[in-house]
Amino acid sequence: MITCKSKKVLISGASIAGPTLAFWLAKYGFSVTIVERSASLRLGGQNIDVNGPAQKIAQKMGIEASIRAANTGEVGLQFIGQDNQVTAAFPKEGPVSGTQELEILRGDLVNILYDCTKHDVIYRFGDSINALEQQADHVSVTFSSGKTDTFQFVVAADGVRSSTRRLVFGEEPVFKYLGLYTAYLTIPREQTDNNWWRWYTAVDRRIIMLRPDNQGTMRASVAFLESDEAYEKLSPIEQKLVLKGKLAGAGWEANRIIDALDSSPDVYFDKIGQIKAPRWSDGRVAMIGDAAYCPTPLTGKGTTLAMVGAYLLAGELASHEHYQDAFIAYENRMRPYVEAVQQLPPGVPWLVYPKTKLGVSTLNTVAGIFASKLIQKLVGLFTPTKSKDESKGDEITLPDYA
Structure with missing residues (x-):
């Protein structure tokens, strides 16, 4: 195990990965600080799933009950046709459904993780890592606030555009663009809304979704294909103009979302x-x-x-005398799992973004066939002992670290 003299760790990012890592490191006796650029917890976001091995980790952390209590109440997935009719329905309890057992808003999970770590972990909000200098036995850190400190280890957990990653790894990690843009926002709930995740496909490669939350509002999302990375560095006003243009003439709840864009507090x-x-x-x-x-x-x-990555990294650091061995063990356990999860089915995402009305109709028809009682029964017969969470890429051994 890493010696007591080498237990001071800095984590950049207070979303999900960072606090999960902090929980386990603190449990193993490390002194942990989390630095977060935002002035407070970033509690926005859409529905997320805590399933498979993540659910097992939540159980180990003692937070599964809190996650279950914050459930969004979503009852399943519906595909909506061009005339606002339900073309397919996949109930939560069925053998095939997009809705998992533990559906929770991203911000609610962030809050739960903060509550279970705030007494054992130092949180520094409104600050970030400005420079890193690695020494033989520590890392010297300069923060954007001007403060300096030293740590035995630093962990980047600050998202896709991680500034900490860039300081150390430069342009070595690659962002593989998938030809898709998406937007999320919270909109007022109306009497016509229900507790289904509703998926509407429009012509010209556009999708609109509405999902319930546990706060009396609805979480809307808009996605569309775009061959080029055409909307870099737009201002919030420019982003909303793009979204309004993409939603124009889409049908279903498009006009409702257009009307809500200017007043929504959390457009992403x-x-x-x-x-x-x-x-x-x-x-x-x-x-x-x-x-x-x-x-x-x-x-x-x-x-x-x-x-999973947070759990494994903390466990390996707690189990090895030398940190290099811990980092190697973490990557050896985690990388095959990551590669399996990142392997998207052929044709994704383009297959579910048809351009024509015929393509949209075909997609909804196929969804209806898969949602039929006969197909659902056959799926249940051929997967009698397998949870719907245990699809390809969902299985990884979680060691019981000391």
Whole structure:
């Protein structure tokens, strides 16, 4: 195990990966500081899943009950046709469904993780890492606030655009753009809304989704294909203009979302892609979560990778005498799992973004066939002992670290 003299760790990022790592490191006796650029916790965001191995880790952390209590109440996935009719329905309890057992808002999970670490971990909000200098036995850190400190290890857990990663790894990690842009926002709930995740496909390669939350509002998302990374460095006003243009004439709830764009407090707009990094550590600095291996929201496994990577890294640091061996063991355990999760099915995402009305109709028809009682029964017969969470790439051994 890392000796007591080598237990001071700095984590950049207070979302999901960072606090999960902090929880386990503190449990193993490390002195942990989390630095977060935002002035407070960033509590916005859409529905996320805590499933498979992430659920097992939540159980080990003693937070599964809190996650379950904050459930969004989503009952399943519905595909909506051009005339506002339900073309397919996949109930949560069915053998095939996009809705998992533990559906929670991203911000709610962030809050839960903060509550279970705030007494054992130092949080520094409104600050960030400005410079790093690695020495033989420590890392010297200069913060944007002007303060300086030394740590035995630094871990980047600050997302896809990690500034900490860039300081150490430069342009070595690659962002693999998948030809897709997406936007999320919170909109008022209306009487016509329900507790289904509703998926509407429009012509010209556009998708609109509405999902319930546990706060009396709805979480809306808009996604569209774009061959080029055309919307870099837009201002919030410019982003909303792009979204309004993409929503124009889309049908269904498009006009409702257009009307809500200017007043929504949490519009998020970004391109979708994966982070491919040939290594996850350099000297005394390591990476976890989206900073190291973002799988994209298309996989539904971003939260899972964040929590699993954090658990494994902390456990390996606690189990090895030398940190280099711990970093190697972490990567050897984690990389095959990451590669499996990042492997998208052929045709994704283009297959589910048809251009024509015929293509949209075909997609909804196929969804209806898969949602039929006969197909659902056959799926249940052929997968009688397998949880719907245990799809390809969802299985990894979680050691019981001391």
